[in-house]
Amino acid sequence: xxxxxxxxxxxxxxxxxxxxxxxxxxxxxxxxxxxxxxxxxxxxxxxxxxxxxxxxxxxxxxxxxxxxxxxxxxxxxxxxxxxxxxxxxxxxxxxxxxxxxxxxxxxxxxxxxxxxxxxxxxxxxxxxxxxxxxxxxxxxxxxxxxxxxxxxxxxxxxxxxxxxxxxxxxxxxxxxxxxxxxxxxxxxxxxxxxxxxxxxxxxxxxxxxxxxxxxxxxxxxxxxxxxxxxxxxxxxxxxxxxxxxxxxxxxxxxxxxxxxxxxxxxxxxxxxxxxxxx
Amino acid sequence: xxxxxxxxxxxxxxxxxxxxxxxxxxxxxxxxxxxxxxxxxxxxxxxxxxxxxxxxxxxxxxxxxxxxxxxxxxxxxxxxxxxxxxxxxxxxxxxxxxxxxxxxxxxxxxxxxxxxxxxxxxxxxxxxxxxxxxxxxxxxxxxxxxxxxxxxxxxxxxxxxxxxxxxxxxxxxxxxxxxxxxxxxxxxxxxxxxxxxxxxxxxxxxxxxxxxxxxxxxxxxxxxxxxxxxxxxxxxxxxxxxxxxxxxxxxxxxxxx
Numbered sequence: 085x086x087x088x089x090x091x092x093x094x095x096x097x098x099x100x101x102x103x104x105x106x107x108x109x110x111x112x113x114x115x116x117x118x119x120x121x122x123x124x125x126x127x128x129x130x131x132x133x134x135x136x137x138x139x140x141x142x143x144x145x146x147x148x149x150x151x152x153x154x155x156x157x158x159x160x161x162x163x164x165x166x167x168x169x170x171x172x173x174x175x176x177x178x179x180x181x182x183x184x185x186x187x188x189x190x191x192x193x194x195x196x197x198x199x200x201x202x203x204x205x206x207x208x209x210x211x212x213x214x215x216x217x218x219x220x221x222x223x224x225x226x227x228x229x230x231x232x233x234x235x236x237x238x239x240x241x242x243x244x245x246x247x248x249x250x251x252x253x254x255x256x257x258x259x260x261x262x263x264x265x266x267x268x269x270x271x272x273x274x275x276x277x278x279x280x281x282x283x284x285x286x287x288x289x290x291x292x293x294x295x296x297x298x299x300x301x302x303x304x305x306x307x308x309x310x311x312x313x314x315x316x317x318x319x320x321x322x323x324x325x326x327x328x329x330x331x332x333x334x335x336x337x338x339x340x341x342x343x344x345x346x347x348x349x350x351x352x353x354x355x356x357x358x359x360x361x362x
Numbered sequence: 363x364x365x366x367x368x369x370x371x372x373x374x375x376x377x378x379x380x381x382x383x384x385x386x387x388x389x390x391x392x393x394x395x396x397x398x399x400x401x402x403x404x405x406x407x408x409x410x411x412x413x414x415x416x417x418x419x420x421x422x423x424x425x426x427x428x429x430x431x432x433x434x435x436x437x438x439x440x441x442x443x444x445x446x447x448x449x450x451x452x453x454x455x456x457x458x459x460x461x462x463x464x465x466x467x468x469x470x471x472x473x474x475x476x477x478x479x480x481x482x483x484x485x486x487x488x489x490x491x492x493x494x495x496x497x498x499x500x501x502x503x504x505x506x507x508x509x510x511x512x513x514x515x516x517x518x519x520x521x522x523x524x525x526x527x528x529x530x531x532x533x534x535x536x537x538x539x540x541x542x543x544x545x546x547x548x549x550x551x552x553x554x555x556x557x558x559x560x561x562x563x564x565x566x567x568x569x570x571x572x573x574x575x576x577x578x579x580x581x582x583x584x585x586x587x588x589x590x591x592x593x594x595x596x597x598x599x600x601x602x603x604x605x606x607x608x609x610x611x612x613x614x615x616x617x618x619x
Contacts, residue, residue, distance in 0.1 A: 126539075270406050273405075275612060299537065341566065342544065342566045343566055344569045344595070344609065345593050346570075347569075350544075350549070351541040352541070353538065
């Protein structure tokens with residue numbers, strides 16, 4: 085078994101609003117080696133908040149508590165701001181859903197890459213540029229020189245997302261958190277981007293947390309799948325064993341997807357039971 | 363041969379300047395029979411949404427004819443056109459006015475078309491999409507994504523159109539909610555004998571909902587398929603095969619291009 089990279093035990097995230105306490109994540113535990121772990125759930129299940137908490141990016145007034153939140157021997161529970169800053173980008177980085185909103189629209193792609201690289205490594209501008217171009221090649225961008233000088237609006241969605249992945253991987257992190265990295269892309273482009281992520285993760289021996297609402301995609305891409313519902317983990321499965329899921333929620337989610345080969349009319353719908361969220 | 367419910371012949375739409383045109387749709391022919399559901403499939407930029415917008419008169423047509431029940435459409439579209447054809451948009455977060463209550467959203471089309479018994483019609487429209495009276499005076503931000511899309515469908519159906527244009531009606535929704543909305547569309551179609559023209563990038567959804575489908579790429583039609591050849595996965599064109607492969611999920615070897 086892989087050495088453990090990240091260990092989370094009983095993670096709880098809550099938001100105090102004017103009227104009540106909203107518990108977004110209620111006791112999530114899992115551990116991650118150098119593997120591809122998928123977190124699947126519907127909107128509001130707490131999957132994105134879990135990802136953000138690992139980077140210490142829970143927005144105010146959110147409160148994060150955990151029995152254990154350990155990344156490679158570093159206790160993130162008691163981490164100072166300085167420790168966080170050293171980890172973010174350098175050892176843990178995150179790819180967001182939509183390149184349109186996560187790239188700076190008024191700075192060329194290349195300069196954003198160089199900036200990310202130089203923030204973590206003491207290199208000259210020239211060296212950083214060479215590394216950036218190499219990274220753009222690594223994410224299979226064909227005209228890396230043109231893209232290097234291009235502004236984000238001059239790129240298609242798939243290209244933008246590749247540039248984002250390049251930016252996140254240029255610092256060679258140990259853990260990549262990808263929050264719905266391909267949801268805004270077409271199916272065929274989606275697969276190309278996934279292939280690039282798969283290659284890089286395998287080559288560099290990184291850990292990957294892949295957050296998605298697409299159960300089918302996650303089961304074909306990841307090694308293990310964590311299924312979340314209402315802020316809790318309902319099931320952890322080997323991706324290949326998804327068909328043998330036992331929890332009624334996972335089964336219901338699988339059942340309500342239409343199939344190309346034909347599916348019953350009407351489609352079975354998910355009957356939510358209150359006992360799942362207790 | 364019966365007159366098709368919706369007939370598109372040699373439709374061409376372009377954007378941009380005369381010197382540097384962008385051809386969004388080129389020479390597209392589609393015939394849709396009454397009571398049929400027809401799917402348009404393609405990647406972003408293939409022009410599938412532009413076809414729907416052209417039918418509604420939301421983009422200028424460069425060339426070609428559009429007919430509904432054999433009657434040619436004029437520009438601008440007449441009021442009676444919108445009583446026959448209505449559209450449901452992709453994103454229920456963007457397509458409902460954020461500061462209008464559900465009641466006002468549903469009342470507007472009735473007022474524009476000067477229809478009577480509005481109270482009754484609004485109540486019935488809500489009932490048909492499976493929402494009760496308590497939703498009537500809510501604002502969009504007080505509704506979930508699935509509930510919003512139900513309101514968008516109710517708004518489209520309140521004028522009792524015969525043809526519904528659906529632009530990716532479930533792609534912004536969770537899988538479990540998607541199943542509910544698809545079932546709702548299925549039921550409404552059976553009850554009212556509606557004709558659907560549905561745009562989607564999800565072949566599984568199209569296979570579930572549509573009788574025939576057209577695959578588009580770069581604004582042109584690639585292949586016309588019926589449901590059975592989609593289900594047997596026996597398309598004639600390589601591009602359609604690629605789309606089918608891609609929709610099966612990730613495989614290490616299959617993605618090289």
